[in-house]
Amino acid sequence: MGKLKNTLxxxxxxxRDGFKNMxxxxxxxxxxxxxxxxxxxxxRVFFFKPAMAGLTDEQKSEQVGSHLTxxxxxxxxxxxxxxxx
Numbered sequence: 001m002g003k004l005k006n007t008l009x010x011x012x013x014x015x016r017d018g019f020k021n022m023x024x025x026x027x028x029x030x031x032x033x034x035x036x037x038x039x040x041x042x043x044r045v046f047f048f049k050p051a052m053a054g055l056t057d058e059q060k061s062e063q064v065g066s067h068l069t070x071x072x073x074x075x076x077x078x079x080x081x082x083x084x085x
Contacts, residue, residue, distance in 0.1 A: 019025065052060045 052063060055063065
């Protein structure tokens with residue numbers, strides 16, 4: 001356990017010292033965090049609705065089961081076509 005602890009401490013010190021000495025890195029990390037927040041928080045809420053919103057657990061399991069057992073009755077855009085034509 002001592003070797004693992006020393007390794008974790010070494011990794012922590014490497015990142016700590018690296019971030020301390022950054023000049024352009026701090027603003028870039030800020031931009032990355034802002035971009036991730038926009039992608040996952042804002043776009044998800046306003047543009048991407050959950051596919052099975054408003055369904056009960058039983059309805060959800062039935063829908064997933066029907067997609068898995070007979071995908072040919074659904075639109076090709078909705079499923080992955082594994083048939084080698």
